Amino acid sequence: MKSTPTLLVPPAQTRIIRAVASSTAIETGQSIKELEALLKAQSSKYQQLSLAAAVA
Template sequence: MMAPARRNGKKLSPDALIRTIASSTAIETGQSVEEIERKLKNKNAKFAHLNLAQ
């Protein structure tokens, strides 16, 4: 059984949040973290007008 997630009240910076999402996605898809990070930071992307939830 997994231990419950610990919450310390600190918010992630936008860059840290993107890095976390990119690394998780890279593990699942086999893509490089840097490639996914670049796509998430791309301001000309299809969904660039949407913000990531925090």
């Protein structure tokens, strides 16, 4: 019995920011909301690049 392949949906940018902020908050003791705001406000010199997508 074959199962249908599951499509992988990449995480949204906001979820990635939340994950990084919460991880950093645990390590540093800072507020998640402050770190999240800082990450959203920063402009990266690598904005033209995107993360690699997993290929199934």
